[in-house]
Amino acid sequence: MEKIVIATRESRLALWQAEHVKALLEQRLGATVELLGMTTRGDQILDRSLSKVGGKGLFVKELETALEEDRAQLAVHSLKDVPMDLPEGFALVAILEREDPRDAFVSNQFASLDELPQGALVGTSSLRRVVQLKNLRPDLRIEPLRGNLDTRLRKLDEGGYDAIVLAAAGLKRLGLGQRIRSCFALDQMIPCAGQGALGLEVRADAAALTQALGTLTDQPTWLATQAERAVSRSLGGSCSMPLAAHARWVDGQLQLEVALGHPEHPERPLLKARVQGQPTDEAAARALGLQAAEALRTQGAEDYLRCA
Ligand SMILES: NCc1[nH]cc(CCC(=O)O)c1CC(=O)O
Numbered sequence: 001m002e003k004i005v006i007a008t009r010e011s012r013l014a015l016w017q018a019e020h021v022k023a024l025l026e027q028r029l030g031a032t033v034e035l036l037g038m039t040t041r042g043d044q045i046l047d048r049s050l051s052k053v054g055g056k057g058l059f060v061k062e063l064e065t066a067l068e069e070d071r072a073q074l075a076v077h078s079l080k081d082v083p084m085d086l087p088e089g090f091a092l093v094a095i096l097e098r099e100d101p102r103d104a105f106v107s108n109q110f111a112s113l114d115e116l117p118q119g120a121l122v123g124t125s126s127l128r129r130v131v132q133l134k135n136l137r138p139d140l141r142i143e144p145l146r147g148n149l150d151t152r153l154r155k156l157d158e159g160g161y162d163a164i165v166l167a168a169a170g171l172k173r174l175g176l177g178q179r180i181r182s183c184f185a186l187d188q189m190i191p192c193a194g195q196g197a198l199g200l201e202v203r204a205d206a207a208a209l210t211q212a213l214g215t216l217t218d219q220p221t222w223l224a225t226q227a228e229r230a231v232s233r234s235l236g237g238s239c240s241m242p243l244a245a246h247a248r249w250v251d252g253q254l255q256l257e258v259a260l261g262h263p264e265h266p267e268r269p270l271l272k273a274r275v276q277g278q279p280t281d282e283a284a285a286r287a288l289g290l291q292a293a294e295a296l297r298t299q300g301a302e303d304y305l306r307c308a
Contacts, residue, residue: 003032003210007063007072010037011148015075016173017198021076021096029212036072038062044104057066064090066107067203068237074209075201078170079194079225084233093210094200095225097218100170101196101246103129103189104180107163108173113137123152123161127186127242131261132189134166134214135270139271142266149174165189169196190244191257193228197221220249223285230289235260235296236305242266245292254279262304271299 004025008018015037022033040062060082063075067090079095086092110116113136122133123145130142145152145289149170156164166184200216202209223248231245242261247254255276262268271297279285293301 001029001031001208003034004074004209005036005072007036007038007075009040009059009063012174013078013149013170017078018076020173021074021198024096024216029215036066046153059297064201067145067201073206074213077199077201079197079199080167080192082194082199084203084229087301089204091204092200092223093200093202094213094215094217095222096198096200096216098221098224099196100172100183101191101248102168102183102186103165103191103195104168105163105170105182105184106153106166106179106256107181110119110163110181113163113184116140120162121250123156123202126165126192127261127263127266128192128244129165129189130268131242131266132244132259132273134266138267139300149176153179163291167191167195177179184216186246186248187257190257191246193232193243193245194225195246197225222252223279223282224248226285227254227279227289227292231256231258231293234290234293235301241305245289247288254277254285254288256288256292258296260296260301260304268304271296271301272305273299 006018015183025031066072102117116141125144227247228245244259253276257274260271275291277288
């Protein structure tokens with residue numbers, strides 16, 4: 001196999017993930033791999049909520065341009081940052097085994113959400129986290145918090161918040177697992193579709209590479225994340241939508257749990273649904289996702305989606 005260049009963002013997390021895939025390609029495929037670091041629009045815009053300036057695609061587009069121009073052949077993404085439908089000419093060809101999918105409670109004074117005093121200040125810019133926090137603790141004040149993981153932790157340490165909520169996977173990957181005071185239960189703070197998983201993207205015409213990378217896919221993660229992403233796609237999936245979707249395998253059954261909040265009125269009740277099945281291929285996994293989306297619709301999801 002020829003040399004593979006991986007296009008990657010330059011945040012510490014993105015570089016860790018790219019290095020991780022580089023090592024895997026070297027070990028498992030005997031490939032020669034180099035990294036090409038790039039800055040994306042999503043990395044530059046730190047002052048506004050991402051949902052207001054264009055959403056998930058912002059972290060991905062520059063990397064795709066590098067693939068298009070053949071300056072790189074592979075892009076490694078946190079799957080949750082990848083839009084539900086890739087632009088024409090690109091394909092998601094492998095999904096690696098998932099890290100811890102849970103959200104983590106991080107604080108210097110408090111061990112868990114339950115310990116936070118009335119009216120405490122929590123930092124997060126994720127609408128999905130906001131609506132679930134409001135549901136668990138209506139008294140909390142929640143303020144925006146953007147930037148890469150190190151920046152967010154620094155803002156916490158400078159005293160800007162009583163606690164913040166971050167993906168456990170990112171913290172663990174960067175060796176910051178000791179900052180996690182507790183993890184939220186999966187059914188209390190349902191993760192975002194794809195959280196904790198890595199997705200590999202190539203040009204759709206890269207047949208040999210597609211075939212080689214496909215062998216790296218973790219099948220249970222692939223099926224679970226297909227189901228999750230199908231929910232989001234069905235409901236019009238953008239990150240301006242406070243949607244949570246997480247599927248996990250329990251005794252051979254894939255259990256998919258979803259929640260949708262109102263984007264402008266986070267205090268309105270969360271819509272929730274749970275479905276399960278035994279999908280063995282992508283189509284069946286996606287069908288499970290559609291079933292969950294349908295269950296949300298029967299509860300009035302349209303009313304929550306209209307304004308987004
Ligand atoms: N939204 C940014 C982002 N993209 C991926 C991760 C963490 C790693 C992952 O979930 O795979 C994070 C940080 C966070 O949400 O706290």
